[in-house]
Amino acid sequence: NYVAAVGQIVETQVTIRFTKVCYSSIGYGRSTSSNMVVMNDTNGNELTWFGSNADAFNLKQGDTVTIKGKVKSHNEYNGKKQTVLTRCKVLKVAE
Numbered sequence: 001n002y003v004a005a006v007g008q009i010v011e012t013q014v015t016i017r018f019t020k021v022c023y024s025s026i027g028y029g030r031s032t033s034s035n036m037v038v039m040n041d042t043n044g045n046e047l048t049w050f051g052s053n054a055d056a057f058n059l060k061q062g063d064t065v066t067i068k069g070k071v072k073s074h075n076e077y078n079g080k081k082q083t084v085l086t087r088c089k090v091l092k093v094a095e
Helices: none
Strands: 009-027 030-041 046-051 064-077 080-093
Touching (some): 009 046, 009 080, 046 064
Antiparallel strands (some): 030 046
8 A cells, every 4th residue: 555645754664675776867978876775664565765865875675774755656566556755864773
C-alpha cells in the first residue's frame, strides 16, 4: 500500500532492499549522480528515494534506518505500489 498522501511528511523505520548510483548528464560534458534507494517499512510497504545528499550514498542493502521525507508521488512498478519520497534525511541507524 501507499504510506501516506502526496505532500505529507513521513517519518518511519525502513530496511534497505536495494541501492544503485545513477548518473545524469547536465550538459556541456558534465554529469551529476544520485542514489536510488528502494526500501520497505515495517508493514512491508515499498518506498523509493532518489537522493544526492551524503545520507543516500551511505546506505547499503540490509541497513535498518529511521528516515524522514516528503511524499512526492505514488507509483506502481511490476504491479507493486511504491511511495516515492523526496528530501529525505536519515534520522537514526539501527544497531
